[in-house]
Amino acid sequence: MTVTVRYFAGARAAAGRSEESLPHPGCLDELVGALRDRHGPRLGAVLEVASFLVDGLPWHDRRAPVPSGATVDILPPFAGG
Structure with missing residues (x-):
């Protein structure tokens, strides 16, 4: 199974895409580690x-x-008000 990851705002800029599918990670910490390995320190900071x-x-x-099959949205802090 896979999960769909959707990136918003600064996460989208750091990943260089708005969405991708990845193998099912197990938990969110494992997904974050896989994304950091895949896209580097810029996305890691986000x-x-x-x-x-x-x-x-x-x-x-x-x-x-x-x-399995979930959609994970990554939302960096937003500025403004």
């Missing part, structure tokens, strides 16, 4: 401060299993 949604729900426990 991932350190990003929020994550899994199938539209906030995902705070980075060790909880991510469902």
Whole structure:
């Protein structure tokens, strides 16, 4: 199975794409590690401060299993108000 990763704002710029599919990572920490390895330190820095949604729900426990086939949204901090 795979997961779909969607990048927004600064995450999109750092990854150089808006979306990609990856092999199922198990948990969010494993996905973050795979993304850092794949895209380098620029995206790694964004991932350190990003929020994550899994199938539209906030995902705070980075060790909880991510469902197979899920969509993971990476949301860096937004400026403005």
